[in-house]
Amino acid sequence: AQRVTQPEKLLSVFKGAPVELKCNYSYSGSPELFWYVQYSRQRLQLLLRHISRESIKGFTADLNKGETSFHLKKPFAQEEDSAMYYCALIAGGTSYGKLTFGQGTILTVHP
């Protein structure tokens, strides 16, 4: 069975500092990896996914298959980045429509 681990429940940085949210996964096949974000009182929304390789709001994530990691990075954090971040994967095969989520990391960016 697949599993996603986000080791940090809370992460605090100051505005302008680099930020990295860690995500490790366990799955023997080739999953598709996602980062979702939930701002205060808003719905869960896609931040980025591995296959699109886009940089959204300055965030990037690199898939490291050797370390089975998909860490989220931003060189200069902004106060508006404060939110809950979830790493998630969809496995292959018959895992239709099933996102497996990590426990989430609450990011706080201080002024």
Add this chain to the structure above:
Amino acid sequence: KAGVTQTPRYLIKTRGQQVTLSCSPISGHRSVSWYQQTPGQGLQFLFEYFSETQRNKGNFPGRFSGRQFSNSRSEMNVSTLELGDSALYLCASSPGQGKDTQYFGPGTRLTVL
């Protein structure tokens, strides 16, 4: 396009009752997935429907069921409610092809007293 909508947004029920939640997907999306979100367990997958058929199911008891209609709208039902069923229930829609991005609704907050 309009986003995923869920009704009702809030529900209060008592133990032993049953409840039905509704989800309207993004127009053109044929897959609807349901998730339960709690502080202790996080986001857990309940089931997924595509073209009125359940294609995938998570590890929840049979009290949790769902269905999908021909217009892709979906409902989930929880019978014989327990206190532990109190949670935010999220639905998400996608086109339905394998590893599609899922788009989430605002959720229904269920409180069981």
